[in-house]
Amino acid sequence: MQMVRQLEFALFDFRIHREYDPQQGARIYETLEEVRRQVAVVKPPVWNRFAHGFSHIFAGGYAAGYYSYKWAEVLSADAFSLFEEQGIFDTDTGQAFLKEVLQQGGSKDAMELFVAFRGREPEIEPLLRHSGITG
Structure with a gap:
């Protein structure tokens, strides 16, 4: 289960960096939900705001590098x-x-x-x- 969770994080990271379109906006939560539908073993509650604290994807040179x-x-x-x-x-x-x-x-x-x-x-x-x- 831990491996699948890490794959979820990596796919989310890749997709938000690869698919960002200024015309559409960030689509952060839509992208995260699409990834979760594909790979998540356990879906978090709707109110969960994981992406707000997932600093790896924007800090310390990790952009699209979580994999x-x-x-x-x-x-x-x-x-x-x-x-x-x-x-x-x-x-x-x-x-x-x-x-x-x-x-x-x-x-x-x-x-x-x-x-x-x-x-x-x-x-x-x-x-x-x-x-x-x-x-």
């Missing part, structure tokens, strides 16, 4: 899955993570670092498995 929380979980779970495959304390895997990711820091694009470590682009299956959604 990055879930994307970070995808990367984390997939990177950790290599440790699961090779053994949690496998020295070679730990050294590869150190060399290909940690030591590189921000010197290269994050996707490039991930692929260098994992040998492929990220997959969602490890996150779904770690979240108990798949076996």
Whole structure:
């Protein structure tokens, strides 16, 4: 349920930044209700004004970037899955993570670092498995 809630937030964020039209106005609540009809597990009461306090979408450089929380979980779970495959304390895997990711820091694009470590682009299956959604 938490994952679906985070997806709701991310979709709402994307849509209000992508679809804003000054001629129509912000349509904040209409957009939020459309997203909720698509993905919400539990609909909040009509009087709820969640959007008034959802500062992530306008503050601190997060505009249309709320999805990055879930994307970070995808990367984390997939990177950790290599440790699961090779053994949690496998020295070679730990050294590869150190060399290909940690030591590189921000010197290269994050996707490039991930692929260098994992040998492929990220997959969602490890996150779904770690979240108990798949076996």
